[in-house]
Amino acid sequence: MKTRQLGHRGPYVSSIGLGCMGMSDFYTTGVDEREAIATLHRAVELGVTLFDTADMYGPYTNEELLGRALRGKREGLYLASKFGLVRSSDPHARGVNGRPEYVRQSVDGSLKRLDTDYLDLYYQHRIDPEVPVEETIGAMAELVKAGKVRDIGISEASAETIQRAHAVHPLAAVQSEYSLWSRDPEQNGVLATCQRLGIAFVAYSPLGRGFLTGELKSPEDFAADDYRRFSPRFQADNFNRNLMLVERVKALASDKGISASQLALGWVLAQGEHVIPIPxxxxxxxxxxxxxxxxxxxxxxxxxxxxxxxxxxxxxAGDRYQAQTMTLLNG
Structure with missing residues (x-):
């Protein structure tokens, strides 16, 4: 496994990490825990060292899954989790909480569920518009001093917010959606800001939530509870228009003798040595x-x-999320 560095001063991690959300949530409630654990173990065997989760995946059950699966395998792994994106009884609603007291409360829960004494990387999942980012990052810096967290980062933040946060405490990573069909980090200056400041850019959904694999043919391919049924890009005419783009990716991949997924990931990796995809x-x-x-x-x-x-x-065709969730991006 090739490696890439998390920032100028950070550790080296696998150049491709593993996003663990779908093992527990969002794509279907029919979770095969045995296969999920086998996948986590196989990832370790293959040299994957960066594992990404969050307290809101499940909620909570994804961290618990990783805690069980990686027990006894902690050495050499880089565990990343997140706080601050809050769910409610409405499956499509999201709240945010960046208050310092919530930061301190959240990390203890994550440590317990992950069965570890420290997190390698702790992200603010979304920026709280009601709390200055300096206050949230200040509380996260206290976690570093306390030994509960080794590095900190933020997710889906604007270039300006990244600079403000980095001035309080060095950020190891910024995480945002980035792929062939989600290019916001290029357009809003986030990718360039990370490179300039020496911050790793961690790309989630680098395969477009499965769309860029070329294996999805219809919205009916999704389980009844799959949240992509409610995502604008996966609905009706948008799905069909986007499918034509993916067919062209598949043709290029076939010419090269690789899969569409591998071509899409290769493109992300080629965008800079500071970019680390977590499919x-x-x-x-x-x-x-x-x-x-x-x-x-x-x-x-x-x-x-x-x-x-x-x-x-x-x-x-179509936005990345439903309208309410779109308001939480580029904070």
Whole structure:
């Protein structure tokens, strides 16, 4: 497994991490815990060291799953979790909480569920508009001093907020959605800001929530409780328009003798040495395919062809999230 550094002063982690959310939540309630644990164990065998979770996945059950699966395997692994995105009885509603007292409360819960004495990386999951980011980051810095957290980061923050947070305490990583069809970090300056400040950029959903794998053919492919049924990009006409883009990715991948997933991940890796994708999966066969993408090399012409598929305003149909959740991005 190739490695990349988390910031100028941080540790080296696997160049492709593992997003663990889907093992417990959002894509279906029919969770196969045995296969999920086998996938986590296989990831360790393959040299994956960066594992990503959050307290709101489940909620709470994803951290518990990792705690059980990685017990006795902690050495050499880099566990990342998040706080601050709060769920309610409404499955589509999200709240945020960046108050210092909530930070301190949340980390203790995560440590217990993950069965560990410290977190390698702790993210503010979304920026709380009611709490200055300096106050939240200040509380997170206290966790570093207390030995509960080694590095801190933020997720889905604006370039300005990243700079303000980094001035309070160095950020090891910024996490945002980034893929061939989600290019916000390029357009809003976040990717460039991270590179300039020496912060790692961790790309979640680098396979477009499964769409860029080329294996989805219809919205009916989703389970009844799969949240993608309510995501604008996966609905009706938007799905069909986006499918035409993916067919072009599949054709390029076929010419290169790799899968569409591997081509999409190779593109993300090619965007800079500070970029680390964390594709999610709950099955070993997909994990092994994703990890193999660490060796994909793309020429300038191939990168240009991929960029051309998704270039232009309106090339991708539909927003990333429903309207209310979109307001929590680029905070």
């Amino acid at each position: 999610g999966t709950k099955q070993r066969k997909y994990l092994e395919s994703n990890v193999a993408a660490a060796s994909v090399m793309l020429s300038a012409d191939e990168l240009a062809q991929l960029d051309g598929i998704f270039a232009g305003e309106g090339a991708v």
